[in-house]
Amino acid sequence: MANDIPEMDPRSTVLLTVECQRGVVGPDAALPELATAARASGTLAHIAELVAAAHAADVQVVHAVAERRPDGRGAGRNARLFRAAERLPVRQLAGSTAVRVAEPIPVDDADLVVRRLHGLSPLAGTELDALLRNLGCRTLVVTGVSANVAIPNAVFDAVNLGYTAVVPTDAIAGVPADYTAAMIRHTLAYVATLTTTEALVRGWRRPRRGVTPA
DSSP states (O other): OOOOOOOOOGGGEEEEEESOBHHHHSTTOSSHHHHHHHHHTTHHHHHHHHHHHHHHTTOEEEEEEEOBOTTOTTOOOSSHHHHHHTTSSSOOBTTSGGGSBOTTOOOOTTOEEEEESSSSOSSTTSSHHHHHHHTTOOEEEEEEEOTTTHHHHHHHHHHHTTOEEEEEGGGEEOSSHHHHHHHHHHTGGGTSEEEOHHHHHHHHHSOOTTOOOO
């Protein structure tokens, strides 16, 4: 399930990874079912491939991380998900290993990490929108977890803010797997350009007009 994507200028494209942190998709994750889905489906491997290709093509990479203070200050309790997170055995505490980008995703010195203490979206109420505009971003490639909550939030927010959202469908995961497929088909397909990891990597490796390969 993918659409042909136009050639994307690396100078105006940003690759976003959403909550690809050890406490969410790592071996000791707070939500083992989601972590298993992300790894078993190949989603994490695809994200790692995309990040490596973005680094090689000079596409800016941003990692969006959800975390909380040990005292919980600033965190919301206005949703069942937030209240449940307080009781999980693995907590996404600022400065802990749980909020580090999970293997096998490579992190480069040029990557930006945006951390949020509240909310469901990496864009709403964070500095990410301002950073994207300062970077000259027009196209935002959204990857990560979960297809249940954070990914659709990120895509909707990106579209509402005027960005073109691109979703590689094999680089997002949620639970159960059939829900992810249904959400892509019946929701994201209407607001985002759907593609695959292979298509994006191939496009980023393709020599651009006026650029002579070394």
